[in-house]
Amino acid sequence: MSAGSTVSTTYLELSQEGGGAHKFYEVAVDGQVVTVRYGRIGAAGQTQTTTFATAEKARAAAAKKVGEKVRKGYAPAVPGQRAPRSVTRRQVTSAPSTARAVAPVLWRFRTGSSAFGIHVDDDGCWVGNQAGDVYTLDHDGGVLARFSLPDGVKCLVADDFWIYAGCDDGRVYDLSSKLPFAAYDIAADVDIFWLDIHEGVLNVSDRAGRLTVIDHEDEHQWARRSQGEHAWMVRADDHAVYHGHHQGVTAYAPDGGTELWHTPTRGAVLFGWQEDDAVYAGTAHRVVQRLSKATGATEATYACDSAVYSCAASPGGRFVFAGDAASSVYCFDRDGTRLWKLGTGGGSALSMQYRDDRLYLVTTDGSLVCVDASEAAVSAAQQGAVPAARDVKLSATLPTYAPATAADAVATIAHAPAGAVVVECVQQGGRLRVHVVSEGYDTSWNVQFPRAIRVPGARYVVDALHPAAGGFYRVRGDIRRLL
Secondary structure, eight states, X not given: OOTTOOOEEEEEEEEOSSSOOEEEEEEEEETTEEEEEEEETTSOOEEEEEEOSSHHHHHHHHHHHHHXXXXXXXXXXXTTSSOOOOOOOOOOOOOOOOOSSBXXXXXXXXXXXOEEEEEEOSSOEEEEEXXXXXXXXXXXXXXXEEEEXXXXXXXXXXXXXEEEEEETTSEEEEOSSSSOEEEEEOOXXXXXXXXXXXXXXXXXXXXXXXXXXXXXXXXXXXXXXXXXXXXXEXXXXXXXXXXXXXXXXXXXXXXXXXXXXXXXXXXXXXXXXXXXXXXEEEETTXXXXXXXXXXXXXXXXXXXXXXXXXXXXXXXXXXXXXXXXXXXXXXXXXXXXXXEEEEOSSSOEXXXXXXXXXXXXXXXXXXXXXXXXXXXXXXXXXXXXXXXXXXXXXXXXXXXXXXXXXXXXXXXXXXXXXXXXXXXXXXXXXXXXXXXXXXXXXXXXXXXXXXXXXXXXXXXXXXXXXXXXXXXXXXXXXXXXXX
16 A cells, blocks of 8 residues: 555446346556456456556546446445356266276375366366366376366366366456466356367357357457357368357357358257367257258268267268267267267266367266277277276375466566576556567467466566467466566
8 A cells, every 4th residue: 555545446247137247347546556356256367557647547547447337337345245157167967877897097186075077188288167276187097287276177178288277257267387377268248168279279169159259468359149149169170160058069260250151950969179170069859960060061960869969070080989868979980880888987978078099078967077989999899808997096295286376476586597488578558568689589479378477577487389371479388586
């Protein structure tokens, strides 16, 4: 607090019936400093601080901000009196499998809470649960690290070698280094169902059937409402964004200006997968449908025996996999012929991914399960010969990482190590941006950087920067502040 000054605070809320906006906006004036805090009611929200030349200009700027919000329907309120809006979670049931044989499970890791999030790549496996825990494992089930996020994990998505976790607090966290940070903050009136990221552009599908698109600087680009609600599928590539909801799948141009096609599906879409030329929609009416990305035409149908909670495909769609509400997992050939059906041995698969003859499942009991999907292993399983599934245990010394929520949470160093990259926070167009200082980079490009730790004029050291197609840099590795 400034010496001799009194802090003046105005707190407003906008809460609409029927699932609309439910957010707050707070403006505090302390001398020449104006601090704005905003976000979902009940959450800590984001904070922005601006210093003005005089106290009079600070008061005028604060009054203008408050006036703008009041004109949009915000009203004075008391913090804490209105409860946070409940977050929608898919209501699922899981019956015992009707399959005669159980899948050849190699190992199982119990996360301790129900889980939807899964990602598998060359480096390992990621699983996120409703308690906000994200664990990384190697392909043999060894637990490498844990990220402790502030709220339940909705889904995990990857964009090249960056990993993102979409959480119930409306934020999307970058988990690509030891310092996870909130890379995107979704609008407070968006009830996130699923996410996808392509070239740094975030695509959000929600309960109301909307598709919201946000760029690398967390700035809104466009939004569309599809024909159906409960949009559990969104996938994106260079050519389109594919949005699955209870009325089918709709494809939009990347700029949001055109609906390219719409295809009704047999039942509400509960999950989506994509390959180069096709998207796969798992539906409540017991099928997976393969749709052409170019035209939306249904190219093949994969029939299951219960509602499909998840699906995946091997590269190029040679094999298609599905997990149903009755704790079974299926494999089909490209044309839709069922090759096998096996019990998961532990709940229904809510998400799945295939890699190198292995099928990784996240089940209703919160377990990450690794299934040997090779032809030999499945043939043996159908005859009743399955390996003894190994239960993965946590190490007492497991490293745990939590997001940086303030500037003082970042480690400081006196000098930049050889080969590191220096970036600086600068005021630009009324917003605090981050640009590169080190030689060999385009200094006009923005750097995707944690908002919570940005300090005007501060310099930071990062291990590496990588250019993205949209004309910006992404951070790779640790972030430290230069003294």
